Amino acid sequence: MPISRTDTYLLPFGPAHPGSGNFRVWLTVQGERVVRAVAEPGFLHRGFEKLMEYRTPLQNSVLSDRICILEPLSWNLAFALAVERLQGMEVPARAQYIRTILAELTRIQSHLIWLGAAGLAMGFETAFKLALTYREEVLKLFEEVTGARVYPAGYIRPGGVRRDLPPGFPRRCLEALDRLEKDLWELDSVMLENPSFLARTRGLAPLSPEEAVRLGASGPPLRASGIPYDVRRDDPYLVYDQLEFQVASRDDGDALARFRVGRAELRESIGLVRQALQGLPAGEVALPPKPFARLPEGEAYVHIESAHGDAGVYLVSTGDKTPYRVKLRGPSFTLLIPVLEHLLVGVEVADVPVVFWSLNHCPADMDR
Amino acid sequence: MLTLIKYLLGRDLTLAFPKESEPPAERYRGRHVFYVDKCISCGTCERVCPNRAILMAPHPDPERYPKSYPQIDLAKCCFCGLCEEFCPTQAIQLTGDYFLTTFDRAELIVPPTQGDQSVSQKNPSP
Amino acid sequence: MPLESAWELLARFSPRREGNSIWATVPTDEAPSLLEALYLQGWSYLSAISAVDWPQRGALELVYHLWSLEDKGFVHLKVELDRTAPEFPSLAQLFGGSAQVNEREIYELFGVDFPGNPALGPLFLEGWEGPPPFRKDFDWRAYVRDAYYSEAREEDRAYFQD
Numbered sequence: 001m002p003i004s005r006t007d008t009y010l011l012p013f014g015p016a017h018p019g020s021g022n023f024r025v026w027l028t029v030q031g032e033r034v035v036r037a038v039a040e041p042g043f044l045h046r047g048f049e050k051l052m053e054y055r056t057p058l059q060n061s062v063l064s065d066r067i068c069i070l071e072p073l074s075w076n077l078a079f080a081l082a083v084e085r086l087q088g089m090e091v092p093a094r095a096q097y098i099r100t101i102l103a104e105l106t107r108i109q110s111h112l113i114w115l116g117a118a119g120l121a122m123g124f125e126t127a128f129k130l131a132l133t134y135r136e137e138v139l140k141l142f143e144e145v146t147g148a149r150v151y152p153a154g155y156i157r158p159g160g161v162r163r164d165l166p167p168g169f170p171r172r173c174l175e176a177l178d179r180l181e182k183d184l185w186e187l188d189s190v191m192l193e194n195p196s197f198l199a200r201t202r203g204l205a206p207l208s209p210e211e212a213v214r215l216g217a218s219g220p221p222l223r224a225s226g227i228p229y230d231v232r233r234d235d236p237y238l239v240y241d242q243l244e245f246q247v248a249s250r251d252d253g254d255a256l257a258r259f260r261v262g263r264a265e266l267r268e269s270i271g272l273v274r275q276a277l278q279g280l281p282a283g284e285v286a287l288p289p290k291p292f293a294r295l296p297e298g299e300a301y302v303h304i305e306s307a308h309g310d311a312g313v314y315l316v317s318t319g320d321k322t323p324y325r326v327k328l329r330g331p332s333f334t335l336l337i338p339v340l341e342h343l344l345v346g347v348e349v350a351d352v353p354v355v356f357w358s359l360n361h362c363p364a365d366m367d368r
Numbered sequence: 369m370l371t372l373i374k375y376l377l378g379r380d381l382t383l384a385f386p387k388e389s390e391p392p393a394e395r396y397r398g399r400h401v402f403y404v405d406k407c408i409s410c411g412t413c414e415r416v417c418p419n420r421a422i423l424m425a426p427h428p429d430p431e432r433y434p435k436s437y438p439q440i441d442l443a444k445c446c447f448c449g450l451c452e453e454f455c456p457t458q459a460i461q462l463t464g465d466y467f468l469t470t471f472d473r474a475e476l477i478v479p480p481t482q483g484d485q486s487v488s489q490k491n492p493s494p
Numbered sequence: 495m496p497l498e499s500a501w502e503l504l505a506r507f508s509p510r511r512e513g514n515s516i517w518a519t520v521p522t523d524e525a526p527s528l529l530e531a532l533y534l535q536g537w538s539y540l541s542a543i544s545a546v547d548w549p550q551r552g553a554l555e556l557v558y559h560l561w562s563l564e565d566k567g568f569v570h571l572k573v574e575l576d577r578t579a580p581e582f583p584s585l586a587q588l589f590g591g592s593a594q595v596n597e598r599e600i601y602e603l604f605g606v607d608f609p610g611n612p613a614l615g616p617l618f619l620e621g622w623e624g625p626p627p628f629r630k631d632f633d634w635r636a637y638v639r640d641a642y643y644s645e646a647r648e649e650d651r652a653y654f655q656d
Contacts, residue, residue, distance in 0.1 A: 042618035050627070050634055059418035062448040133381055140393075147395040153448035162453070166394070190371055213539050213563070216592025227563065234566040235514065291416050291454060301515065301559060301570060303541070314544045314557065327544040329559070333599075338591025367618060420652040441649055477649060 008035055011349065015043050019121040019353030023336060023363040029349060037344035039337045044367040052326040057083045058291045060323070061154035067328060068365035069150070070113055073106040073142075074306035075365075076156040079326075081237060082313040083158035085300040093239075094283040095160035100238045100276045101173070102145070102156065103304075104269040108180070109138040110307035111262050111269075114360050118259060119191055121353035122200055127191040134183040137176040144169060160286025170277045177270050184266060192263055201256040205343040205355040208253060215342060216334030219309025220261040220360045225253035231305035243275045255358035262360060294321050308332055308362050330365035337366070392464040397447045399465040400440055402480060406459035409435040413451035413460055421445040427480055437480030442468060496536040496562040500569050503531055514567035525573045526583050529558065533588055537562050537569060540589045543596040545604045547577070547630045554580045554604060575606065584610035603628040 007030070014024040022043045028036040048067055052060045057079075064079040065072035077099060084091060116131025139149040144166055146152035155162050191197055207217065212225040222229055228249040232240040248264035250257035295317040303312035309331025316325040340359065347355055375381075383389060392398065404427070414422045421444035427433035438451070438460065451460045470476060500516055501509065509518035520528055537560040544557040553574040560569045575582060586594035587610065595617075597608040602617045605626035616622070625632050635653075643650040 042616075042620060045618040047627075047634075054635075055418055058416070058450065062418045062446065062450065143393040143396065145395075147393070147397040147449065148447070151446070153397065153446065153450075163395070186371060211590075214590025214592065216540060216590075216595075229563055289453075291450075299517075301568065310541065310561075312542060312559070314542070314559070316546055325544075325546045327542070327546075329542040334592050334595060337595045342591065420655075423652055423655075441652070443649065444652065473649065 013352055013356070017353075020356060021361075021363040023366070025340065025344070025352075025356075027344065027349070027352065032348045032350070034344050034347050034349065034352065037341045039341055041337060041363070041367055044364050046368070048368045049326050049328060053322055053324065056291060056321050057158050057295065057323070058154065058289060060326070061157040063154075065151045065153060066364075067368060068306070068308070068330070068332075068362045070362050070364070071106045071110045071307045072151055073102050073146075073156055074304065074311060075328075076152065076154055077103055077238075078302060078304050078306070078311050078313045080156050080158045081304065082300050082302040082315040083295070085302050086298055086315055086317060087158070087296055089159055089287060091160050091287070092284040093281045094164075095285045096238050097276050097280045098161050098165060098285065099156050100240070100243070101273050101280075102142075102152075102161075103238065104272045104276070105138050105141060107269045107307045108266055108273075109135045111266050111360075112138075114262055114307075114357070115187065115191070115259065118354070118357040119197075121357040122197070124191065124197075127187070130183075130187060130190065134180060134187065137180055137183075141169075141173055141176055144172070157286070157289070159289055160284070162286070164285045170280065173277060174274065177273060181270060184263075188263070192259065198256065200351070200354060201259060201358065202254065204255040204351055205347055205358065206252065206254045207339065207343060211342060212253070212339070215338040217309070217339050218331050218334070219305070219307075220248075220258050220265065221335060221339065221358075222309070223247065223249040224257035224261045226251040229310075231303055231310055235303065237302075237304055239276065239279075242279070243272055245272050255354060258358045258360065292321065294319060295323065303329070306331060306365075308360055308365065309335065311365070328365075328368050330362075330368055332361035332363065332366040335359050335361045335366075336363065392466065394464075396464045396466070397449045397462045399442070399463055399468055400445075400451070400478070401461050401463050402438065402440075402478075403459050403461075404433060404437060404480060406457040407437050407480075408457055408459075409437060410456060411436075412454050412456065413438050416450045416454050417445075418448065418450065419444045419446055422451060425480060433480075439480050440478045442476040442478060443473065496565040497567045499535045500532060500537065503528065503535070504569075504571075514565075515570060516568070517570045517572070519572040519574065522573050522575060522582070525571070526585075529571065529585060530588060532560060532569060532571070536564055538589070539563055540585070540592045540596070541568075543593070543600060545600045545606065545628075547604065547628070549577065549630050552577050554606060556582060556600070556606070558585075580605065581607035581609060584608040586611050602626070605629065 008028050011027045011029050015022050024040040026038045027034045064075045067075040112131045112135040116128040119127025143149045146155040207225045209225045209227050212222050228247045230247040233247050245268045248261045297319040299316045301314045311331050312329030314327040318324045411424050414424050421441045422438045424436035425439035427437050449462050452462050504518040507518045507520050509516050539561045541559040541561045546555045554577045556573045558571040597611050598617050600606050601614045643653050645654050
């Protein structure tokens with residue numbers, strides 16, 4: 001039976017695709033253009049909000065690593081800040097600086113995966129391999145400080161950090177940052193200023209500022225649409241109000257603008273780590289941990305600028321050892337469902353992975 | 369073009385694992401080693417473990433060690449090191465050994481016998 | 495200034511002010527019009543909707559976390575629903591896609607109906623036939639034990655303690 005040109009078919013851009021994460025989008029395609037996109041989340045739903053109700057705060061800080069695999073320390077930090085706000089704890093200054101250093105290093109390595117995966121999405125696998133090689137610098141630093149390359153096991157915990165920095169760390173970190181800067185120039189010339197990359201991303205899937213706000217976008221996609229909302233500047237936590245940095249933003253709102261925002265944030269993050277290392281005070285790194293103490297009654301909502309956007313934790317306690325309710329606001333929840341479904345309409349099938357990866361998302365913190 | 373030459377003629381970026389490997393960092397959280405003579409059977413490790421990987425179990429030699437001691441299930445363990453941190457006598461410590469794969473699930477339940485002190489922190493081997 | 499005008503709007507509900515956040519519990523029948531008034535004041539960014547189950551009070555609480563891009567502050571608006579038949583008018587038309595997807599999550603996990611939401615349906619769970627799993631009366635541990643573990647196996651023994 002001949003198939004007419006107006007027939008549509010259903011194409012799953014699915015979890016086993018090399019250009020997608022653990023996430024599926026059902027694309028209704030007509031010819032080569034997507035007519036409708038329906039997201040199907042839930043492949044990584046592990047029920048963190050319920051799991052956290054059965055564990056004490058210290059155990060929960062170990063669990064919070066695994067909320068988003070690409071940036072475990074950010075979620076450690078978000079949870080720790082929520083518990084500290086609830087308990088009214090004052091964390092020592094040295095711990096705040098160490099946390100800032102680790103949070104910015106996490107942003108650097110997460111953005112490197114993002115830009116590398118964007119290369120992978122376009123078929124430019126070499127860029128992916130290069131980006132992951134650069135990321136090794138940061139993972140080696142994490143291994144030195146937290147004890148493991150990816151999962152720090154609650155290194156940032158309520159009250160401070162688990163252990164002090166190893167001796168000689170500031171010097172090694174600064175050397176690693178110098179190497180990273182050179183690596184990023186190389187990434188620019190290989191990928192980000194590459195004419196093919198520019199041709200594929202310029203003008204692709206523009207997101208207007210009004211739609212970005214209505215659909216709940218945050219992080220680089222929102223900033224690339226002209227709204228410079230960055231929690232580090234607008235609602236400062238840790239020591240960001242004492243450090244100098246620019247909030248990267250663009251006005252075009254297309255995929256290229258989002259990648260450019262990511263690249264600019266990498267530069268700012270390297271500067272922030274250098275400033276924090278310079279200003280690192282001496283002193284204690286944590287309040288004494290009390291693993292079996294009760295939480296006070298009350299509630300707290302805390303948000304941070306994680307690598308993927310505005311990440312929030314809403315903690316409710318009724319005075320037990322374990323929280324009563326932990327609600328996690330994952331930045332990718334709104335990025336992957338309403339924003340993606342909106343942006344994919346009218347896009348050609350070959351550009352779908354590029355649009356997908358331009359959003360800087362993490363299916364893990366969508367599903368939680 | 370310069371990038372191509374740099375990587376073509378430069379040193380390899382990867383190691384031929386497992387023949388070549390870099391030693392893990394000093395703080396690396398790998399397999400546990402348990403010193404039964406230091407243990408006071410307080411049970412803190414069992415209560416603090418986030419995944420219930422530790423159960424206080426009887427020792428294979430009950431005449432010499434009559435109380436209960438931590439039995440660790442490496443399949444449930446997430447290697448967070450809370451047991452090491454909160455043990456009052458440092459009877460549980462985490463080494464740098466990360467060669468933990470096995471074909472037999474039963475091998476992963478480590479009984480509370482004296483830990484293997486020959487495991488070196490710096491150079492684990494398969 | 496959105497924070498000041500929100501404070502005035504919510505003054506008769508004895509709100510609490512903490513730094514740049516306003517917390518207020520408002521009656522359910524007035525909540526939709528209050529949310530619309532807040533939207534018109536400039537609170538157009540709905541960060542998240544949380545749901546907390548309070549079986550002791552017979553209530554299911556919804557918390558709307560609104561962020562002001564202009565004033566850099568939060569309004570956390572709480573609404574208490576009847577736990578036996580919880581429902582609340584959808585804000586998908588007013589706030590957009592962010593409200594729609596958050597309501598869909600709460601519909602699936604807590605069983606709250608949002609009339610007016612264009613696409614309420616399963617989100618994370620696949621083929622789930624039981625009660626809304628995040629409610630306090632759903633015994634997670636019993637379900638997981640029955641479905642996945644066996645007391646006879648040595649390695650599952652830990653899950654059957656307390």
